[in-house]
Amino acid sequence: MARHQLDSFNNFLAHNLQKVVDEQRVIETDIENRGKSNEPVWVELGQVKVMKPLVREADGSQGDLFPSEARLRNLTYAAPMHLDMTLVHGGERQEPVITTIGLLPIMIGSTACNLAGMSDAERTIHGEDPLDPGGYFVVNGTERVLMTLEDLASNKIMTEFTERYNERIYVAKVFSQYRGYRALVVVERNKKNLLEVSFPSVAGHLKFVDLMFALGLETEQAIVEAVSTEEDILTFMMQNLEESACATGTGAVDCGIMYVGKKLAPNQTRDYQRKRAEFVLDNYLLPHLNYLMPIGMSEEDPLYHETVQGVRLAKAHFLGRMAEACFDLVLDKRRIDDKDHYSNKRLKLAGDLMEDLFRISLNRLTRDVKYQLERASMRHRDLSIGTAVRADVLTERLLHPLATGNWVGGRTGVSQLLDRVDHMAVLSHLRRVISPLSRSQPHFEARDLHPTQWGRICPSETPEGPNCGLVKNFAQMVEISKGVRDEDEVLSVLYAMGVEGLKGEAVR
Numbered sequence: 001m002a003r004h005q006l007d008s009f010n011n012f013l014a015h016n017l018q019k020v021v022d023e024q025r026v027i028e029t030d031i032e033n034r035g036k037s038n039e040p041v042w043v044e045l046g047q048v049k050v051m052k053p054l055v056r057e058a059d060g061s062q063g064d065l066f067p068s069e070a071r072l073r074n075l076t077y078a079a080p081m082h083l084d085m086t087l088v089h090g091g092e093r094q095e096p097v098i099t100t101i102g103l104l105p106i107m108i109g110s111t112a113c114n115l116a117g118m119s120d121a122e123r124t125i126h127g128e129d130p131l132d133p134g135g136y137f138v139v140n141g142t143e144r145v146l147m148t149l150e151d152l153a154s155n156k157i158m159t160e161f162t163e164r165y166n167e168r169i170y171v172a173k174v175f176s177q178y179r180g181y182r183a184l185v186v187v188e189r190n191k192k193n194l195l196e197v198s199f200p201s202v203a204g205h206l207k208f209v210d211l212m213f214a215l216g217l218e219t220e221q222a223i224v225e226a227v228s229t230e231e232d233i234l235t236f237m238m239q240n241l242e243e244s245a246c247a248t249g250t251g252a253v254d255c256g257i258m259y260v261g262k263k264l265a266p267n268q269t270r271d272y273q274r275k276r277a278e279f280v281l282d283n284y285l286l287p288h289l290n291y292l293m294p295i296g297m298s299e300e301d302p303l304y305h306e307t308v309q310g311v312r313l314a315k316a317h318f319l320g321r322m323a324e325a326c327f328d329l330v331l332d333k334r335r336i337d338d339k340d341h342y343s344n345k346r347l348k349l350a351g352d353l354m355e356d357l358f359r360i361s362l363n364r365l366t367r368d369v370k371y372q373l374e375r376a377s378m379r380h381r382d383l384s385i386g387t388a389v390r391a392d393v394l395t396e397r398l399l400h401p402l403a404t405g406n407w408v409g410g411r412t413g414v415s416q417l418l419d420r421v422d423h424m425a426v427l428s429h430l431r432r433v434i435s436p437l438s439r440s441q442p443h444f445e446a447r448d449l450h451p452t453q454w455g456r457i458c459p460s461e462t463p464e465g466p467n468c469g470l471v472k473n474f475a476q477m478v479e480i481s482k483g484v485r486d487e488d489e490v491l492s493v494l495y496a497m498g499v500e501g502l503k504g505e506a507v508r
Helices: 003-024 067-072 120-126 208-212 221-226 231-242 251-265 271-283 287-292 304-330 348-380 391-402 423-432 486-498
Strands: 026-028 041-050 054-056 062-064 076-087 097-105 137-139 142-146 148-152 159-164 167-180 183-189 196-199 344-348 416-417 432-433 471-472
Touching: 003 041, 003 348, 026 348, 041 348, 062 137, 067 137, 067 348, 076 391, 097 348, 097 391, 120 471, 142 348, 148 271, 148 287, 148 486, 159 231, 159 304, 167 304, 183 304, 196 208, 196 304, 208 221, 208 231, 208 251, 221 231, 231 304, 271 287, 271 304, 348 391, 348 416, 423 432
Parallel strands: 148 432
Antiparallel strands: 026 041, 041 076, 054 062, 076 097, 137 142, 142 416, 148 344, 159 167, 167 183, 183 196, 432 471
């Protein structure tokens, strides 16, 4: 009954934990003039490994910790994490050091739990109910369960109408999400039939065509093809092209970048405007397409600029797809997207929530390691990984949200005290789904039972009062599918089903 929680947490332990470490990869420092050479000092991160939960006694001895003991002694059921860290000073690399970076709370019944693989008789010996479903944590002796969060699908184009000054505005938007960062990108057609784009760190709106030039499309023909070659849409596009401030040709890309730069940093130097525009386009516009950039690629790499240009072109074509959706809505070729349709929803399970938490916690640890190394350097001490890593920094940052329910991103009530009234209450609590919508607003449509919830969400188990329809429970036979990031895996399945097309890079 709690299999979805266990599978999600096991996936986090097996894959996502290492993925977050690989994203960080290097801890850079500002240490200069160290010894005779003036070479930089940095720390490289390697493999991360989660051990089994341990208890450290007052006399210094260690032993296996079981959930029943954690409950009785008000302990946290957590396991030490070991990370390979290598200190590099210029060209000189020290031997990798296996460091304990902190304690990770372990879900009861997961692969890292000491109860994993035990028979019912063995579980009984260790003070555990053989029928206990697991899927929860023990923090300071209390049982905490992570709520499944229901949210709108990220990286998916959604269309809708909005009203502004009694005018109907046609909107295509996408919640672009990458490495825990979520950015809302909006393409809308205003009352003058012109397309405007807005995204984080940009005050106001940018003209669609000039933004497409900035992303590397050099000709008007390329921009039109990126949107659509249909005659109806072509008429709208001609109006947008006429309003563009940039002329087509070799200087169009530079003109587009400077247009964005002037919007972002008015009254600044041209060089600063250019750098600011390129930084914002690469980091804040459709960040989910940044996965096309290999992890750890530096500007010294000969393929760096070519790869950046490829990512920008991918962003331009995605914006073109958004513009086409917007025009299709204007021409009644498509309907607005139903936000309550379950195909437009995604669920964040325990593993996804722990990944978000671990990413923020590791970031805090890396900043602390940087500070400790720089302080040791200023005092002319030998640099050592062992003394620079303080395990308490990561542990405290992981345990506090689990103990209080106040999660990263400002969400509250994510971690709750497990309802132990009876066995059915436990199962119900482990299978609960909560919506992030405000409880004080009506949200009639969101609270309603949607036909697509059939077989997925229980139609009757929801509280009365302000939480009605916003707190739901899984149906008994529900199965939760998980997304796949690896393109080759998706392509191999499609080709096996008989889909024909170009293989390799051209498929993108």
